[in-house]
């Protein structure tokens with residue numbers, strides 16, 4: 001049977017089985033990074049339920065400031081989409097942080113539980129770094145992406161959106177880059193992004 005949290009609760013919007021007016025349940029990997037943190041804020045503000053996943057290797061906790069306070073307010077009412085609409089619904093977006101590493105397959109699987117969409121931004125995104133530390137960047141960008149795809153399949157996620165990189169087109173002339181251009185990755189990072 002479905003159950004709703006009490007009205008003072010700040011518990012996770014993913015806690016299980018309750019309904020919301022939010023648009024979608026989304027996992028953002030790399031949520032503490034530049035793009036991920038802005039994306040999380042935008043989605044929470046439009047009332048999506050967002051779970052963030054990060055190991056804070058390059059991301060910053062301060063990027064997430066205030067997001068955790070955006071948990072949904074539970075109000076009495078009816079959710080017409082619910083099998084039992086008298087249980088009430090949630091209003092407002094929600095955010096929860098799951099600290100974990102993309103290289104940890106079980107952690108990634110757990111992060112995908114109950115999620116409809118994965119926005120996979122988690123990566124070590126630097127060409128020089130990938131040359132300097134090829135193993136670290138390979139493990140985060142290739143193995144990590146594999147773990148996300150496998151977990152999404154296991155958990156029945158509807159769609160994974162992946163952040164590629166224009167670095168995959170190398171140093172050839174022509175801006176903006178277009179997907180019809182020939183791929184010319186010339187360093188580990190572009191190769192990794194292309195593989196994803």
Ligand SMILES: NC(=O)c1ccc[n+]([C@@H]2O[C@H](COP(=O)([O-])OP(=O)(O)OC[C@H]3O[C@@H](n4cnc5c(N)ncnc54)[C@H](O)[C@@H]3O)[C@@H](O)[C@H]2O)c1
Nearest residue numbers: 030032033034035055057058059101102121122123125163
């Ligand atoms: N910023 C750009 O101009 C740009 C351009 C092209 C592609 N991208 C891609 O967009 C994505 C986000 O870029 P960004 O600029 O926000 O980078 P960012 O470094 O600010 O964010 C990446 C996040 O991933 C996290 N992360 C790294 N390794 C991890 C691991 N093993 N487990 C869990 N989390 C891990 C980091 O802590 C960080 O919070 C990346 O995939 C990047 O390749 C960015």
